[in-house]
Amino acid sequence: MRFVVIGGDAAGMSAASRFKRNMPDSEVIVLEQSNDVSYSACGMPYNIADPDRELDDLVVRKAEVFRSKQGIDLRTGHRAEVIDREDHSVQGVGERGEPFEIHYDKLLIATGASPIIPDLPGFDLDGVMALKTLEDGRKIKSFIRSRGVKSVVIIGMGYIALEMCEAFRELDIEVNMVKPRPVFLPWMHPDLSRVVQEETERHGVNLHLGLDIKAIEKGHDHLLNVVCEGIALQGHMVLVAMGVTPNSRMAADAGLELGPEGAISVDRSLRTSDPDIFSAGDCADAYHVVTGQKTWIPLALRANRAGWGVADTLAGKPVNLKGVAGTAVFKVFDLEVARTGLSLKEAQTAGFHPVEVAIKAPSRAHAHPGSTTLYSEMVADQGSGRLLGGQLVGLEGAVHRINALAVALHQRMTVREFSQCDLAYAPPFSPVWDPLLTTANQLLKKVTP
Amino acid sequence: MRFVVIGGDAAGMSAASRFKRNMPDSEVIVLEQSNDVSYSACGMPYNIADPDRELDDLVVRKAEVFRSKQGIDLRTGHRAEVIDREDHSVQGVGERGEPFEIHYDKLLIATGASPIIPDLPGFDLDGVMALKTLEDGRKIKSFIRSRGVKSVVIIGMGYIALEMCEAFRELDIEVNMVKPRPVFLPWMHPDLSRVVQEETERHGVNLHLGLDIKAIEKGHDHLLNVVCEGIALQGHMVLVAMGVTPNSRMAADAGLELGPEGAISVDRSLRTSDPDIFSAGDCADAYHVVTGQKTWIPLALRANRAGWGVADTLAGKPVNLKGVAGTAVFKVFDLEVARTGLSLKEAQTAGFHPVEVAIKAPSRAHAHPGSTTLYSEMVADQGSGRLLGGQLVGLEGAVHRINALAVALHQRMTVREFSQCDLAYAPPFSPVWDPLLTTANQLLKKVTP
Numbered sequence: 001m002r003f004v005v006i007g008g009d010a011a012g013m014s015a016a017s018r019f020k021r022n023m024p025d026s027e028v029i030v031l032e033q034s035n036d037v038s039y040s041a042c043g044m045p046y047n048i049a050d051p052d053r054e055l056d057d058l059v060v061r062k063a064e065v066f067r068s069k070q071g072i073d074l075r076t077g078h079r080a081e082v083i084d085r086e087d088h089s090v091q092g093v094g095e096r097g098e099p100f101e102i103h104y105d106k107l108l109i110a111t112g113a114s115p116i117i118p119d120l121p122g123f124d125l126d127g128v129m130a131l132k133t134l135e136d137g138r139k140i141k142s143f144i145r146s147r148g149v150k151s152v153v154i155i156g157m158g159y160i161a162l163e164m165c166e167a168f169r170e171l172d173i174e175v176n177m178v179k180p181r182p183v184f185l186p187w188m189h190p191d192l193s194r195v196v197q198e199e200t201e202r203h204g205v206n207l208h209l210g211l212d213i214k215a216i217e218k219g220h221d222h223l224l225n226v227v228c229e230g231i232a233l234q235g236h237m238v239l240v241a242m243g244v245t246p247n248s249r250m251a252a253d254a255g256l257e258l259g260p261e262g263a264i265s266v267d268r269s270l271r272t273s274d275p276d277i278f279s280a281g282d283c284a285d286a287y288h289v290v291t292g293q294k295t296w297i298p299l300a301l302r303a304n305r306a307g308w309g310v311a312d313t314l315a316g317k318p319v320n321l322k323g324v325a326g327t328a329v330f331k332v333f334d335l336e337v338a339r340t341g342l343s344l345k346e347a348q349t350a351g352f353h354p355v356e357v358a359i360k361a362p363s364r365a366h367a368h369p370g371s372t373t374l375y376s377e378m379v380a381d382q383g384s385g386r387l388l389g390g391q392l393v394g395l396e397g398a399v400h401r402i403n404a405l406a407v408a409l410h411q412r413m414t415v416r417e418f419s420q421c422d423l424a425y426a427p428p429f430s431p432v433w434d435p436l437l438t439t440a441n442q443l444l445k446k447v448t449p
Numbered sequence: 450m451r452f453v454v455i456g457g458d459a460a461g462m463s464a465a466s467r468f469k470r471n472m473p474d475s476e477v478i479v480l481e482q483s484n485d486v487s488y489s490a491c492g493m494p495y496n497i498a499d500p501d502r503e504l505d506d507l508v509v510r511k512a513e514v515f516r517s518k519q520g521i522d523l524r525t526g527h528r529a530e531v532i533d534r535e536d537h538s539v540q541g542v543g544e545r546g547e548p549f550e551i552h553y554d555k556l557l558i559a560t561g562a563s564p565i566i567p568d569l570p571g572f573d574l575d576g577v578m579a580l581k582t583l584e585d586g587r588k589i590k591s592f593i594r595s596r597g598v599k600s601v602v603i604i605g606m607g608y609i610a611l612e613m614c615e616a617f618r619e620l621d622i623e624v625n626m627v628k629p630r631p632v633f634l635p636w637m638h639p640d641l642s643r644v645v646q647e648e649t650e651r652h653g654v655n656l657h658l659g660l661d662i663k664a665i666e667k668g669h670d671h672l673l674n675v676v677c678e679g680i681a682l683q684g685h686m687v688l689v690a691m692g693v694t695p696n697s698r699m700a701a702d703a704g705l706e707l708g709p710e711g712a713i714s715v716d717r718s719l720r721t722s723d724p725d726i727f728s729a730g731d732c733a734d735a736y737h738v739v740t741g742q743k744t745w746i747p748l749a750l751r752a753n754r755a756g757w758g759v760a761d762t763l764a765g766k767p768v769n770l771k772g773v774a775g776t777a778v779f780k781v782f783d784l785e786v787a788r789t790g791l792s793l794k795e796a797q798t799a800g801f802h803p804v805e806v807a808i809k810a811p812s813r814a815h816a817h818p819g820s821t822t823l824y825s826e827m828v829a830d831q832g833s834g835r836l837l838g839g840q841l842v843g844l845e846g847a848v849h850r851i852n853a854l855a856v857a858l859h860q861r862m863t864v865r866e867f868s869q870c871d872l873a874y875a876p877p878f879s880p881v882w883d884p885l886l887t888t889a890n891q892l893l894k895k896v897t898p
Contacts, residue, residue: 010881040814040815040816042814042876043815043816043817043876046817046876050818289871299874300874301872301881304882305869322866322869323871324871325871328873330875331875331878338873340871340873365491366489366492367492367507399873400850400852400853400873400878401852403849403853403870403872404852404855404856406870406872407853407856407857407860407862410866410869410871420754420770420771420859421859422738422750422751422772422775423855424777424778424851426491426848427492429780429785429848432459432491432753434750434852436852437750
């Protein structure tokens with residue numbers, strides 16, 4: 001039995017490794033177009049911020065180890081281009097430009113996602129960069145070093161934009177951030193997003209909201225001009241961080257079904273519309289545990305879990321993945337930012353009748369030194385009382401607290417049930433009523449008893 | 450309708466306040482034997498550690514506020530002594546030693562718990578102290594100041610003993626800790642308790658395990674000798690922190706049913722065996738959500754929640770409290786220590802067939818700076834795969850992570866279900882697979898598929 005994997009990052013290598021452990025006598029071939037496999041992509045902003053570290057520190061397991069210790073036929077520099085489902089084969093181009101054709105019994109498409117680059121003039125200029133692969137990270141870091149970058153324009157204000165903004169500020173680089181939409185973090189309750197916005201501005205970042213971007217042009221002194229309506233923002237470098245899109249074209253060309261946002265549609269065992277082809281990671285869709293509907297949320301844990309799921313399903317232990325809760329956390333300078341489940345608007349769109357509360361609570365007990373303000377939001381369905389989502393922002397205790405809410409969403413708990421949970425209390429860590437419970441207690445007043 | 454409350458701390462004042470809000474026209478009388486109500490008892494060790502703060506900083510709401518703003522007839526210095534159930538009355542002794550008798554329609558017993566003081570010679574000597582009430586805290590702090598305490602012997606090694614040990618070390622006081630049992634934290638997995646023990650010893654605390662205590666004697670130079678088998682430990686002060694026992698004698702004398710460890714037995718609406726008498730807080734028992742059986746775990750959140758529950762039940766909105774998960778967290782110097790649910794031994798005693806794993810995991814992502822080791826333990830029932838409990842120890846992220854597990858216990862989740870949860874990941878906060886998930890994935894191998 002030959003298992004072929006297209007894509008050697010989180011999902012692909014997780015699947016390949018676990019499959020080989022499950023079925024040591026099988027053949028596993030991984031086709032990876034770059035020379036990098038199995039690295040911590042999410043760690044790149046922090047690595048770029050530190051001049052003393054190399055990007056290769058982020059490699060979790062080297063290609064050689066997969067080959068020699070794990071017996072995986074890992075072919076880097078191999079770009080898959082066409083899937084022939086009838087022939088059960090993959091065609092592409094190898095390291096030295098030579099064409100290849102490989103037959104598979106089972107195939108995994110783990111091609112990931114790519115940054116969205118708008119079709120506007122100047123986005124191909126030298127110094128206009130995006131961050132997705134380790135090679136992107138190397139290019140950005142080396143560009144900063146070699147060109148003596150003093151100023152950057154970031155297009156976009158999502159997670160990666162904000163993490164990179166922090167990295168640039170660590171390096172004492174001036175940062176202008178710009179995006180077309182007028183709202184800072186549109187999925188976030190305004191009381192919470194205001195706190196994140198102020199933290200960003202407090203660190204000297206210039207935010208330009210609601211500006212349409214027209215083009216990027218070369219300016220004087222190695223500067224680039226990001227031309228917007230009525231203003232041009234200048235920087236030695238432009239980072240395009242406008243989100244990502246699933247790499248699903250090869251799958252679509254092969255006639256596989258696509259799901260939300262063009263991601264490859266898979267069932268709870270990671271199988272595509274072709275029973276011999278699986279998909280996992282940022283290129284594939286998933287079920288959302290709150291809506292029960294398909295969604296596309298490209299994050300690392302899901303990719304790793306789906307990779308394992310493919311390996312187990314192929315080994316005759318079919319998984320039945322419950323799906324994602326939409327948990328996402330990030331650091332913005334000194335702040336922890338966390339969310340899980342649906343925002344108020346997402347809940348409305350999904351057909352719920354949501355009610356919402358947003359509160360401020362102390363992070364530690366009454367009169368305990370060092371207490372700061374934790375901002376907490378929760379959404380529930382008015383009629384059923386079911387919890388639908390939550391958001392937390394604060395200097396401490398936001399990120400790990402969100403996990404309690406994520407578990408509650410997986411279990412379809414009501415606000416009332418959640419409000420009865422025996423959560424942790426000690427003065428250095430929380431008030432007697434944890435902010436999560438205080439939020440739930442407030443929300444309880446808004447749902448039908 | 451007259452609602453009488455015996456005891457003016459967490460449970461009693463929560464009940465009184467909420468009842469008065471629920472039913473503004475009713476009469477609420479609170480009988481509190483001390484002059485302190487509504488204070489953060491758990492904050493006392495941290496307050497004692499700081500010479501610049503007064504114990505009264507821990508008062509959350511002053512007696513005057515309850516009286517003038519909330520219309521509660523709060524009688525401090527009133528010690529209830531006898532409950533006459535037939536007569537629906539409480540008899541006791543007032544502020545100036547005068548007897549009183551008060552009739553009730555509904556009664557709440559919220560008498561709390563008292564430190565266990567062994568019946569051995571010398572435990573009544575000057576300088577032998579226990580910490581439970583705010584007045585105890587004042588006495589200890591004032592004793593340290595006025596006597597220039599340089600050394601302390603702590604009898605016991607539970608939460609309060611360890612928190613006070615940290616407070617004494619902050620004040621540069623030499624600490625000897627002693628207890629009869631030979632194991633440091635007997636409910637904890639040895640890999641985890643060893644870490645806590647080493648952290649304690651690293652801060653210069655001398656631990657004496659497995660020593661029977663015979664007496665306390667006066668020594669030279671204002672020192673006290675704690676006489677053990679073969680050794681005498683000396684200190685200017687002795688703190689007795691051997692645990693607490695429920696103040697249930699008055700209830701027992703009145704013929705009310707008692708539960709585990711002599712706590713007052715209550716149903717899920719906080720009603721005792723007498724339908725007109727309720728009990729809440731450290732003096733009452735509760736259901737354990739894992740075993741479904743009665744238990745006695747005296748902690749602050751449960752007391753507050755039960756106080757509210759009494760008020761709501763009396764207001765015609767009867768509560769149906771699910772119970773406690775046994776969540777408890779504390780700080781030991783730089784370490785966060787957390788538990789929820791059952792230990793391996795407790796699970797065996799409760800009739801489960803438990804399996805257990807204990808692992809070490811990094812607190813942050815691969816190659817992320819500042820990562821430390823998180824120690825994680827989990828217990829499940831082998832046959833059903835149901836999660837039964839967990840423990841976490843680490844320099845960061847132990848306390849708030851335990852909440853996810855607590856929610857899982859409330860929901861009777863299996864390890865498999867928990868292992869599928871969409872928990873938070875970002876490099877500064879956790880590895881891709883959160884330590885909780887890694888532990889669950891390991892435990893999954895030990896339960897019946």
